Amino acid sequence: MAPRHLLPWVLPAFLAFIAACTQDSKPTSHGTESAAASVEISGARAAQAGESVFLSAAVKDSSGVLIPGAVVAWSSSDSSLIEVSASGTVNARRIGTVVLTASSGAVHDTVIFTSSLTPYTFLFADTASQADRQLIRDAVQNAHAFQMATFGKGLTDSTTVFGGFTISGCASPGASAFAGGRTITVCLGNQGWKVHKPVIRQKILQHELFHLWQFKHWSATPATSAAWVMEGSAELMAYRGIAARGLLAFETGLGCQVKESADFASRTPPGLPALSSVEGLQAFQSTQGPLYTHSMLAMNFLTTAGGLTTLRAYGDSVKAGASWQAAFTSAFGKSPATFYGEFPGYVSGLTVPANYLCGI
Numbered sequence: 001m002a003p004r005h006l007l008p009w010v011l012p013a014f015l016a017f018i019a020a021c022t023q024d025s026k027p028t029s030h031g032t033e034s035a036a037a038s039v040e041i042s043g044a045r046a047a048q049a050g051e052s053v054f055l056s057a058a059v060k061d062s063s064g065v066l067i068p069g070a071v072v073a074w075s076s077s078d079s080s081l082i083e084v085s086a087s088g089t090v091n092a093r094r095i096g097t098v099v100l101t102a103s104s105g106a107v108h109d110t111v112i113f114t115s116s117l118t119p120y121t122f123l124f125a126d127t128a129s130q131a132d133r134q135l136i137r138d139a140v141q142n143a144h145a146f147q148m149a150t151f152g153k154g155l156t157d158s159t160t161v162f163g164g165f166t167i168s169g170c171a172s173p174g175a176s177a178f179a180g181g182r183t184i185t186v187c188l189g190n191q192g193w194k195v196h197k198p199v200i201r202q203k204i205l206q207h208e209l210f211h212l213w214q215f216k217h218w219s220a221t222p223a224t225s226a227a228w229v230m231e232g233s234a235e236l237m238a239y240r241g242i243a244a245r246g247l248l249a250f251e252t253g254l255g256c257q258v259k260e261s262a263d264f265a266s267r268t269p270p271g272l273p274a275l276s277s278v279e280g281l282q283a284f285q286s287t288q289g290p291l292y293t294h295s296m297l298a299m300n301f302l303t304t305a306g307g308l309t310t311l312r313a314y315g316d317s318v319k320a321g322a323s324w325q326a327a328f329t330s331a332f333g334k335s336p337a338t339f340y341g342e343f344p345g346y347v348s349g350l351t352v353p354a355n356y357l358c359g360i
């Protein structure tokens with residue numbers, strides 16, 4: 001953008017400068033910059049993340065007279081969040097708030113500029129770190145974009161993302177985040193959150209945001225869909241989502257799932273129960289071992305042929321009133337019974353990495 005805007009902006013300023021020099025015989029009045037006594041920014045103070053808006057700055061002399069073509073320099077307190085070009089074009093890259101400054105000569109003006117993302121509202125405990133806040137905002141933005149890119153539809157109802165330390169649903173120290181209704185709650189003080197590094201924290205948010213997507217677009221609950229399908233697809237979307245952002249190669253993330261599942265099986269023979277026995281939420285949640293991981297491998301297997309859009313097809317069928325088994329068969333091209341028969345062979349054929357590679 002910059003080169004295209006720079007020329008039309010600079011040229012009039014330059015011509016005005018020349019005009020000032022040639023029309024005025026007094027040598028003390030060179031240029032217009034030295035006459036700037038005030039700058040005032042006008043334009044929007046907010047934008048949607050991903051959008052661009054335009055600001056302008058009026059430069060006046062000490063008499064309050066506009067100085068046409070005065071040179072203005074723009075800057076942002078954090079260009080990684082919201083950047084501003086030399087011509088005053090504001091590019092709201094990420095959700096956040098910055099201070100934008102327009103300077104001319106020795107004077108300047110500042111405005112607070114905020115970018116947000118509809119339909120999300122973020123609420124944090126006062127003691128939440130800035131790093132956690134921004135990571136959560138970024139993760140939601142990324143997850144939303146990934147849902148839009150994958151399915152052509154995201155969340156539209158107002159959705160609140162909480163981050164706090166003393167939240168009732170966070171009673172279990174191992175809980176990292178959970179989704180319910182139109183909210184996501186992140187348990188910032190729990191080990192389940194704190195042990196993870198930034199990329200896996202982003203993965204956690206992507207997982208929870210896909211649950212909200214399931215609630216809306218599948219109208220599904222574990223009562224109307226197998227629990228392992230819901231959890232496995234949320235985990236799959238999460239790893240695909242962070243891969244789409246270039247945060248972790250999908251094959252690396254997948255390798256970690258394979259390793260975790262295989263290690264558990266060798267440590268605790270015969271390993272995890274058959275997925276056919278954890279269709280119900282209670283059975284799923286009371287199972288010991290890396291069942292989320294195992295469920296993700298299942299959903300990766302099921303979506304290999306048709307891609308992630310089969311998750312949308314599955315949900316569309318469930319939402320239209322089909323049983324989850326019928327929806328499963330039409331979306332993934334095989335019945336649950338056929339899948340259950342094939343899955344152990346798929347898992348045993350996966351290459352187990354020597355090490356965990358995704359501890360990031």
Ligand SMILES: [Zn+2]
Nearest residue numbers: 207211231234
């Ligand atoms: Zn989940």
